[in-house]
Amino acid sequence: MAKRIQVTGLNEINRNLKEVARRMKKKIKPALRDVTTYVQKESMKRTPVDKGILMGSHRPRVTKLGQRWIGSIYVLAAYALFVHEARELVKFKSRWPRGRKFLERAITDNIDEIIRRIRRHLGEAVRKNTTIRDISTGVRGGRFYISESGRKTYVKRT
16 A cells, blocks of 8 residues: 655755755855965975075965866976976986976875865855755644644644
8 A cells, every 4th residue: 555645845855955055155265265275385394405496485375267266276387297297207406306206196195185175165055045844743643844834744644
């Protein structure tokens, strides 16, 4: 024997989902700003230091391109790519370790922290609009939850 359950409040669910999407859009830029600043600091820790010019030339940037947000870190020093990518076979006189991949390692070594930071920012948008309703069973078997106004709202079974 099949039982039917009628679900009410679909308009409210749809309205809440649209609100969550709107809030998430607002949280994307702060999330990317937080992540790019974090990766910048981690990259600076891994940057080989001679005079500190390379380390001090890291810059984070968050830009919007069409509908997409892009977080990037760029290094102003002209020789940054050479130090970042140089192979051990390249012969040059320097105190810098070659091929350190300081920016790449800042991301790969900290991927869990980067994901945690993004989840924290976007999770705030979801938590603000989420209400968890406990469905209770009444004395005569009716099922209900307490609405935002504090009244019992019964779940109809047909």
